[in-house]
Amino acid sequence: MSKIALITGASSGIGRALARYHASLGGDVIITARRGEALDALKSELEAAHKVTVTVIPLDLGAAGGAAKLYEAVKATGIRVDYLINNAGFGGHGAFLDRDLTDDLNMIRLNVEALVSLCHLFGKDMVAAGGGKILNVSSTAAHMPGPLQATYFATKAYVSSFSQALAEELKGQGVTVTALEPGYVVTEFAAVADLEGTKLIAQKGATAEAAAKVGYDAMIAGKLTVINDKPLAFMLGWIMPFMPHRMRLNMVRKMQEK
Incomplete structure (x- = not known):
């Protein structure tokens, strides 16, 4: 029997690639x-190409009570979710007080x-059913404060911290939790977040497909966290932690400036 994945933010970018x-x-x-x-277009594509069943639930997850509405909609289908992939999210550029x-x-x-x-x-x-997997799409932003994207970076720090804590709590209950922490990925995220013209997106980013595969495979393996870019992972793990805080803040700010 095939595993059933629920993927949020599946209309574009990493979410669509994961689907x-x-x-x-x-x-x-x-x-x-x-x-x-x-x-609907993605549903037609996937069903024709792979002979799978795709259920579409159009919904504003960010609206008040959005998560509860999605849960109720899924339960109404009678489908049991094996993999929960939380991909939906957005960022926003600018000084916090100006936003x-x-x-x-x-x-x-x-x-x-x-x-x-x-x-x-x-x-x-998942615990009641005896198993399941959760993939939370975080970001390398989780590893540092983000001047000019202060709230976005903070949300991703929360996601990565929460995911690892939840993974430990669920250990031994058949449910794993993985945080995907990609670096810059070429999607519509940058345009929506008003990041065009910054040094951050001037660099060559990964494709959504490559980032999705890294995250999905890590979820299947039950890893705690994964970064899709090995050089960036080395820098975050072995260089940035030893930099003075002010230097690190200044470096990140320059990446966000236009």
């Missing part, structure tokens, strides 16, 4: 995002609150 990869391995998938037309506070609070609601809620809701079901 394609899972389907290519013969797995059925539930895909959700706000853009119903994009989800609209509502935008940052909405970012926290989607990047953190919705993810935590889905882990709680589906995690309980």
Whole structure:
């Protein structure tokens, strides 16, 4: 029997690539995002190419109560989720005090609150069923504060910390939790976050497909965390921790400046 994956933010980028990869391995998938037309197109593509079953749930996960609505919609289908892949999220460029506070609070609601809620809701079901896997898409931003993206970096620090703690709590109960921490990936994320013109995206980024495969394979292996870029992983693990805090903050800020 194929494993069924629920993937949030599946209409584009890493989420769409994760859906394609899972389907290519013969797995059925539930895909959700706000853009119903994009989800329908992906459903047609995956079902034709891989003969899998794709269930579409168009929904604004970042709206108040969005996670509970998604959970109820999935339960209504009668489908048991084997893999929960929390990919939905967004960023936003600019000095914190110059940004609209509502935008940052909405970012926290989607990047953190919705993810935590889905882990709680589906995690309980997985434990009761005796097994399951959770993949939370974080970022290398989790490893440092992010001037000019202060809220986004902080949400990813939360995601990585939370994922590792939850993994330890669920150890021995058949459920693993993995945090994918990609570096810059070429998706529409940069345009939505208003990062065009920064040094961050001037570098050559990974493809969504490559990042998705690294994260998915790490989830299957039950790893705690994974970074898709080995040189970046070395820098984050062996260089940045020894840099003075002010130097590190200044370096990150320069990457975000236009």
